[in-house]
Amino acid sequence: MIPFNKPFITGKELTYIAEAIAEGHLSGDGHFTKQCSEAFKARYGFGDCFLTTSGTDALEMAAILANIGPGDEVIMPSYTFVSTANAFILRGAKVVFVDSRADHPNMDVDRVEAAITPRTKVIVPMHYGGVACAMDELIALASRHGSIVVEDAAHCLDATYKGRPLGGIGQLASFSFHVTKNIAAGEGGLLTVNDPAFVKRAEVIREKGTDRSAFFRGEVDKYGWVDIGSSFLASELTAAFLAAQIEAIDLIQERRLRVWHTYSEGLQELTAKGFILPQIPAFASNNAHLFHILCPSLDVRTRLIAFLLKNGIKAVFHYQPLHASAYHKAHGGHEEPMPHATRYGDTLLRLPLYAGLTASEQDHVIGKILEFVRNER
Numbered sequence: 443m444i445p446f447n448k449p450f451i452t453g454k455e456l457t458y459i460a461e462a463i464a465e466g467h468l469s470g471d472g473h474f475t476k477q478c479s480e481a482f483k484a485r486y487g488f489g490d491c492f493l494t495t496s497g498t499d500a501l502e503m504a505a506i507l508a509n510i511g512p513g514d515e516v517i518m519p520s521y522t523f524v525s526t527a528n529a530f531i532l533r534g535a536k537v538v539f540v541d542s543r544a545d546h547p548n549m550d551v552d553r554v555e556a557a558i559t560p561r562t563k564v565i566v567p568m569h570y571g572g573v574a575c576a577m578d579e580l581i582a583l584a585s586r587h588g589s590i591v592v593e594d595a596a597h598c599l600d601a602t603y604k605g606r607p608l609g610g611i612g613q614l615a616s617f618s619f620h621v622t623k624n625i626a627a628g629e630g631g632l633l634t635v636n637d638p639a640f641v642k643r644a645e646v647i648r649e650k651g652t653d654r655s656a657f658f659r660g661e662v663d664k665y666g667w668v669d670i671g672s673s674f675l676a677s678e679l680t681a682a683f684l685a686a687q688i689e690a691i692d693l694i695q696e697r698r699l700r701v702w703h704t705y706s707e708g709l710q711e712l713t714a715k716g717f718i719l720p721q722i723p724a725f726a727s728n729n730a731h732l733f734h735i736l737c738p739s740l741d742v743r744t745r746l747i748a749f750l751l752k753n754g755i756k757a758v759f760h761y762q763p764l765h766a767s768a769y770h771k772a773h774g775g776h777e778e779p780m781p782h783a784t785r786y787g788d789t790l791l792r793l794p795l796y797a798g799l800t801a802s803e804q805d806h807v808i809g810k811i812l813e814f815v816r817n818e819r
């Protein structure tokens with residue numbers, strides 16, 4: 443069976459975890475946490491970096507930092523993961539969904555302005571597959587209306603917009619190190635704070651609403667409850683695992699990109715059969731987070747998934763648009779048609795892509811897809 447995803451283990455993970463154990467500091471903010479934060483800052487030029495237990499937690503921290511309260515509106519794509527919305531819903535926000543672009547699952551930035559109201563506090567671009575949204579336009583729009591930009595950069599490790607690393611452009615951004623992401627820690631996440639105005643409070647919110655971090659730096663002589671917060675801090679075991687992964691970013695990316703380009707070249711003939719292969723706009727880089735094809739219809743996708751499964755290949759669809767979700771409908775969200783998000787929900791298929799996928803496994807995947815497509819009328 444060729445799975446959809448397989449964790450890539452660098453070989454250093456256990457060594458670093460053993461070091462963390464030997465050091466006896468297993469809770470958060472030990473030397474591996476600092477090493478990871480510094481590595482992200484050095485490599486990508488991010489502002490302050492806060493490791494969290496998940497990407498979802500990083501988004502929840504962002505929602506608290508943006509001071510979201512009941513009635514505030516948050517604009518985001520319908521075609522995204524539930525956590526993008528939940529993080530703000532938990533603070534009482536009203537989420538306002540925007541349709542995807544016709545040529546890419548990303549939020550159509552040209553439609554954002556029409557969704558802005560005086561209550562719009564945050565705009566959340568989610569860069570699908572690590573492909574950047576049109577950030578210059580979005581940042582200009584947000585600053586004109588006084589909104590904060592929180593990048594959902596869960597897919598974005600090592601990806602850029604006009605040469606600038608994604609996750610370093612909005613005031614705040616969240617990354618995920620869930621096992622399905624380019625580098626992984628099982629579960630894990632990162633909040634980047636690119637606007638220094640948020641740094642002090644981020645530190646407190648991550649430490650259960652206490653000034654414990656300042657206490658350990660000797661800045662206050664006792665620590666106490668100073669704000670709301672939660673337990674968002676990743677443990678040193680997570681950070682130790684992640685430290686090994688960070689060291690292997692170049693190797694992982696080289697392998698993922700090779701797989702991506704092999705699919706892209708090997709599947710060209712699909713375009714003559716009504717399938718669409720991924721397109722990367724000139725302003726974005728490709729970080730090979732995922733490789734997706736768009737099928738001509740839901741029916742074709744369903745049959746292709748079954749055909750591949752029968753041949754030992756696990757290919758999977760992705761998001762079901764949030765604007766049409768049971769939760770949104772049950773909570774007063776009225777469903778305006780979002781034809782593009784709906785189309786991606788119905789026709790997008792992701793192929794197995796991971797650093798350990800061998801050339802012969804990938805040949806098998808490509809061969810079976812071509813076999814299926816050639817047998818379509």
Ligand SMILES: *Cc1c(COP(=O)(O)O)cnc(C)c1O
Nearest residue numbers: 496497498523525596618619620
């Ligand atoms: C993976 C993901 C998240 C959440 O990350 P977790 O680490 O699983 O909590 C959020 N948004 C998007 C777009 C994701 O793909």
